[in-house]
Amino acid sequence: MSLALTACGTHAPAPDAIPSASPASQTARAGTDHPVEQAHTAPAAAPQPPAPPASLPDVPPSDATSYADRADARALAERIAQEHGLNPAWTARALAGARYRAAVARLMMPPPAGTPKNWAAYRSRFVEPIRIRAGVAFWRQHEATLQRAETLYGVPAEVIAGVLGVETIYGRQTGQFRVLDVLATLSLDFPKGRSDRSAYFRSELAQFLKLCEEQGTAPETVLGSYAGAIGLPQFMPGSIRRYAVDFDGDGRIDLSRSPADAIGSVGHYLARHGWKAGWASHFDVKPPQNQDALGKLLAPDIKPTFSAREMGELGVALPPEGQAHPGALAMVLLQNGRDAPTLVAGTDNFYAVTRYNQSSYYALAVIQLGQAVRLETQRSSGR
16 A cells, blocks of 8 residues: 655654654645654564553553453444444454554654754765665666656656655665554554644544555555555555555555555655646755844745745845746755754745655755756766
């Protein structure tokens, strides 16, 4: 069967923590700069906590504890079946087969407060030799499909390749958690200590069960990230149902085994989220010296708001192609720890990538990895 927590689930990790695994991306992107939680590798299982006493039902259960005897799980299964037209007995059996996973709850926790963001460190995890070599091999094998997706959706092949490389290293690391366990854990035992997103995961659990019913898939067999993102592009179940496409024409959508479906689905997702064919994703900028002007430019966050003329009036120096850009721009700031930040002027296309994972760090990593893969493919082919 990707994501995304927007799409991905997926969805790449926050630059704050720089952990060893990324999200894939499908929550609503609301112009903020917080990444979606999702992983491309399966983290090591956390030590199992002791079983909670029966008198404390609000304490999370031990790892691998079944939801079969939980009244709240039975009630959720009944509600999902009613709201989504699923067979009640099948839905109840499916959710009864889910297990609480302590590692999922642990990995969903945010990084420690005060951890500085660092674009240079974040970039080095994704725009690096292993991903570039894998990307070149993927490009050569699937060049015709990448070009077909670019022609159909207007999204450059290099951007699609960048997404798949950041998300899963072109299918090498798609996650080893049972998606059923992940979504049940985050629906019924969302970890305390961070903002509660259990409602979102209950929705995704419903979408997952509906997807399994539609595809004739046993829910317990589907593997994905610690946020429930699936396949090469790490789409969340809701994103699969809304945006995934059968790009290889075999009559089914399979984001885990069909690179063509993954390629087409990423292109379709970005096109549906505002990618404009022929536009740049961003421009290098020289920011204004006036701090009040810079504050005004940064206030809308990553949402394109200012025309090139308005940016110029506020003291921004854009390159000629940026000055001629017909659409709105956003001043995007990426922190570099204690060093000077990186600033770019993002277009609607940069913003579209943040609908896949709502992080400007993620978006720029996708774009730069895709560029590196394209250039190395051309160089090694003598083009």
